[in-house]
Amino acid sequence: MMQDLVVHAAYVGYALTVLLLFGTILTWVERKQAAVMADRIGANRAYIRLPYTEIRLIWIGLFHGLADGLKMMLKEDFKPASYDRFAYAAAPWVVFVPVLLVFGVVPFGGAFRPGELFDFWPAVAQWFGDREYQLQIARLDAGLLVVFAFGGITVIGAMLAGWSSANKFSMLGALRAGSQMISYELVMGLTVLGLILIYGSVDLVEIVRQQSGLLLGFLPAWGIFLQPFAAVLFITAAMAENRRAPFDLPEAESELIAGYFTEYSAMKMGLFMFAEFIEIAVIAALFTTLFLGGSNLPYMHDGGFSLPGGVEIALSHGTVVLIQLVVFLAKVLLISSFQILVRWTLPRFRYDQLLRFAWKFLFPICLANLVVTAVALWLLGGMK
């Protein structure tokens, strides 16, 4: 029992570290990637001077995120003359916390046997015995449903913020956020339904395990090869959920000042921004889990690699766990970078175009995809 507690406390610590780190690093990635895409250099002037020396650490602009954070914390926390102080104060947290919670059910690695990992330290190895854990904070049977349940809470935060700010721009932003997020939530749910049909489970560990094999002998059995349309639709809907360009209607700067968080300042506003950046990473983690095989590498299994030429490479358990952690993070970073690429490429929709895109374009395609998947499964009969 104690062992479970230790392992899961370590998991929570790891997940929080990774998410907060991603939230900070992605602000830098966003700045630099946008700059490189536009033939610019990007933010590179913030520095830390080592005390008593003239040595200035610039580190290709990494400290700009630190400067931003400091600015957010030290600014005046302005409060509007609102009638609902509680909702006003709670809204940033209602947006921020579910984003972190979603990561609780995402498996960020494969199986993990602490007894085998600590075999150089007999006392610890013996204490853990031959227990095996999944690298996942909470293994829930309803994994995927929990993702949608928590993901849906975010819209309440946006609505609360807009309503309690007593500002017309905030209100308009909140209305837009509400209708947009509910529309795209539907699309997102329907895209995943095809995957659930194929895998026959909503348990994310089970979904990842089923993606570890090979298709037709050479393709990794990743969701993106089984359901290519669903992958595109899912990432589209997820970016719309995150309210970033080209779907940033709720906070359209040129129309609504800052949308539903117009009246927020200092760290409350920082929380909204931070939640947005962490959600990029969470979306990437979900996409990785559902469509890119989670922590799976092609031709890799729990004992090492078995390459197509009949070559076998055996690896120790510790190495495999490390490789799986790194592979997962690398995939997450890649998909985050793709989202930033989209954000700096496409212009914003008009509002009627946005909803038309969801209901008249994505929704029918989702349904068609679902029907085709179901029929194919029925014809193949018993493949699952």
Next chain:
Amino acid sequence: MKRSTVERRVRRSYWNEPTMAAWERVYLLEVVRGLSITGGVFLRNMWKWCTGRKGAVTAYYPEEMRADYAQGNRGRHVLTQRPDGSPQCVACNMCATVCPAKVIEIEATYDPRDPAHPKSPARFEIDYSRCVFCGLCVEACPEDAIRMVKDVPGFPGRDRWTMWSGKEQLLNWQPARDVAKPYPPVPAITSAATAGSTEVTRP
């Protein structure tokens, strides 16, 4: 009861109506095309950065000379040197006399051990808060001792006393940065031939 007549709205057509082909109406295909353009630019610039080149058109402003200065731009003054490093200036005061803004201050000194150039400046100072960058000092100089490079002086300051440039600073001249007038003087043909290679901005 009065019936209100609702005017039927007819959408006007304009001469510059956007026309979209079927290819563009599908939208997702155009999205893919746009992403490949921006992604291509990203990868190209990233490749340049990773192979040690600069993948941006931006100049690091105060540290790096801008690439778009005109060839004859009159910017910072430099004092030229003899091969032994002493200033070529003979402290004749012609530049200070011709200067319309009266910004040049020269204090002469005397060295009897150097019969060829007995007189030299002990102090040579230019006040950039008043300089009008007319270039008359360069034209007046009989010894080709003062020149102007393309780069502008980097003297943003909070008071005018920080905007003086002394002899040490004016002598600290990098010939590679002024390709129009190389020192020591070389024939014009060679200068033109090497201009292309030496004009690249300082890394």
